[in-house]
Amino acid sequence: MHMADLSIGRLAKAADVKVPTIRFYEQIGLMPTPLRTQSDQRVYGAAAVQRLRFIRHARQLGFEIKDIEALLGLADRPNLPCAEADRIARSHLEAVDEKIAQLTRLREELARMTINCGLGVTADCKVIEVLSDHGLCHEDRH
Amino acid sequence: MHMADLSIGRLAKAADVKVPTIRFYEQIGLMPTPLRTQSDQRVYGAAAVQRLRFIRHARQLGFEIKDIEALLGLADRPNLPCAEADRIARSHLEAVDEKIAQLTRLREELARMTINCGLGVTADCKVIEVLSDHGLCHEDRH
DNA sequence: ATGCACCCTCTAGTCACTAGAGCATCAAGT
DNA sequence: ACTTGATGCTCTAGTGACTAGAGGGTGCAT
Missing domain, CATH: 1.20.5 (Single alpha-helices involved in coiled-coils or other helix-helix interfaces)
Incomplete structure (x- = not known):
């Protein structure tokens, strides 16, 4: 386990999102499936914190999940026009x-x-x- | 059938509410169960139009159905204090x-x-x- | 008699979670 | 080493207020 690795509970605190909500986001494919420990616990890195914060902020602004998916896709490809x-x-x-x-x-x-x-x-x-x-x-x- | 009687479709038009929504309101007990024709079609009177318009207006104002139930109960008992x-x-x-x-x-x-x-x-x-x-x-x- | 709009019931889907059951695991203190 | 309490896991079902669809029956005009 890397030093920066997080359990789902710590990720939840880091991004201010509830634990079941993270599992729900994973289920619908909005968050990627994370690595697991030997005892099947989810392990997250810094990228997950970034992504989840992005999602949380967009949700607070009232964007729907479909829109957030699109925005996340765009954010991952910085050379595309931002129109x-x-x-x-x-x-x-x-x-x-x-x-x-x-x-x-x-x-x-x-x-x-x-x-x-x-x-x-x-x-x-x-x-x-x-x-x-x-x-x-x-x-x-x- | 009385002259003022309405089918569900006519009631829907009279109160500007969709037909499935009326059936839904009946299912959750917000609208009373109406009389039926011999062939099982719903028959409504003028009171149903009043009630449904009340509901529609309150919904447009953003009241929840729980609140509307309470308000309807109050409207039916005109001697209660309106507090x-x-x-x-x-x-x-x-x-x-x-x-x-x-x-x-x-x-x-x-x-x-x-x-x-x-x-x-x-x-x-x-x-x-x-x-x-x-x-x-x-x-x-x- | 034929078409078409309307009616019926029932089930399942929407959205973004939330709650709960029932069990396993981890971390900290004694 | 042992215990305790927080945290983790999966799975199912519930929320609110409808909406959509399947698969059929009825009413009326031509």
């Missing part, structure tokens, strides 16, 4: 913008719902009322 | 606010990633670079 990575990131950015806009509209509706509520009985409840009658809703995107 | 409905809506509003804040931070990082990218090769790609080295990321919430 593809850019395309993936830009299309993700668009999706995030759309999501923010949608959540902001939603927030307004929720705020209107709760602003005059919490004191009376259900019959006069703004929350129930707004949910019951879509015509009361000021949102026009659905 | 509970208000509590559900307010806690959902908080979650939405948090999500918007999170997505906004994320958006900034993505925008920084893509702003100088798309022209060179992968080795110089900002997207890959930022994902590879978390230290380059300005976000502090992870």
